[in-house]
Amino acid sequence: MLTGQTLLYFIYVLAAASVILAVESLYVSYSARRVRLGIINRRLKRLGEEGPAEQTLQGLLRERGLSSTGDYLFGAIGLNRLYTQSGTTGNPILFAVIFVLAGLVVGLVATLVFNLPMIVGFIAFFVVGFVLPLLVLRRARNKRILKFARQLPDALDMIVRSLKAGHPTSVAISLVSREMPDPIGTEFGIVSDEITFGLSLEQAVRKLSERVGFDGLHLLSVSLSIQSKTGGNLTEILANLSGVLRERQKLRMKIKALTAEGRVSAWIISLFPVVMFLILLITAPSYYGTVWNNPLILPAFTIFGGWALLGDFIMYRMVNFDI
Numbered sequence: 001m002l003t004g005q006t007l008l009y010f011i012y013v014l015a016a017a018s019v020i021l022a023v024e025s026l027y028v029s030y031s032a033r034r035v036r037l038g039i040i041n042r043r044l045k046r047l048g049e050e051g052p053a054e055q056t057l058q059g060l061l062r063e064r065g066l067s068s069t070g071d072y073l074f075g076a077i078g079l080n081r082l083y084t085q086s087g088t089t090g091n092p093i094l095f096a097v098i099f100v101l102a103g104l105v106v107g108l109v110a111t112l113v114f115n116l117p118m119i120v121g122f123i124a125f126f127v128v129g130f131v132l133p134l135l136v137l138r139r140a141r142n143k144r145i146l147k148f149a150r151q152l153p154d155a156l157d158m159i160v161r162s163l164k165a166g167h168p169t170s171v172a173i174s175l176v177s178r179e180m181p182d183p184i185g186t187e188f189g190i191v192s193d194e195i196t197f198g199l200s201l202e203q204a205v206r207k208l209s210e211r212v213g214f215d216g217l218h219l220l221s222v223s224l225s226i227q228s229k230t231g232g233n234l235t236e237i238l239a240n241l242s243g244v245l246r247e248r249q250k251l252r253m254k255i256k257a258l259t260a261e262g263r264v265s266a267w268i269i270s271l272f273p274v275v276m277f278l279i280l281l282i283t284a285p286s287y288y289g290t291v292w293n294n295p296l297i298l299p300a301f302t303i304f305g306g307w308a309l310l311g312d313f314i315m316y317r318m319v320n321f322d323i
Helices: 004-036 042-050 053-062 077-086 092-113 118-164 169-179 184-196 201-212 215-230 234-258 260-283 297-319
Strands: none
Touching: 042 053, 042 169, 042 184, 053 184, 077 092, 077 118, 077 201, 092 118, 118 169, 118 184, 118 201, 118 215, 118 234, 169 184, 184 201, 201 215, 215 234, 234 260, 260 297
């Protein structure tokens, strides 16, 4: 039998889950509407709304946490770089404030509503307000880089075909910005606009590499730098680079398939004790007795939780590595 307090906790969990599902449904509906409108990429949408290319370029850079010249705005370069490379659009300060306020609400609810110790509320505030946004940005950056890596060989092939047809490099890059979806469509559109407004191809590609964070773009930047100084067949260079990136992508997918068992095992081993603990806590609140009043319980949870996280990190590094 569930006690009244346990039932109250269960109702709180259901309410939180309902809010999350409602937000997710709104996001899915908004995403579906964007797909129906047939928007190829964000840059083309803003060009249609704002008109002047220079104003659009500055708007695209500002919403990514960059200045009008494409440089980082904030002194915390690492955080600024993470925000830019994640592809998140909007005001970075507002993004941070939302998570801090959410962490404050969660901490107050844990302390005042659930009567948990103050240290638990502080930990909840710290995790939601500071750790969670970093994890969200890192996950968004990794997903964006993977998508960009899949698109880049096709974009280079498109540039090669355009160059073979006799078009200049700026026109070939502009073709990619018009024909390919995000993230590569908008990013190459920014490169095309920067070249139009005075930057060299080498400088524009170097800024592109900083905005995206994909190491394949560093190879592209180095190749263009060498070609501009020593000469050579740019079409052949880009074609070879496209082939190299495709082979790296194949190798990365093969490694992902071979390490799938290790990754699934890590998830199961890590989540099993947490899930069992929550099940016992909900179905049999008195199962652990008065153990919560023992002064050793918090250090024990901290030590063994740290060991568990260390083990997860080691398993993660074993199945994730650069090629």
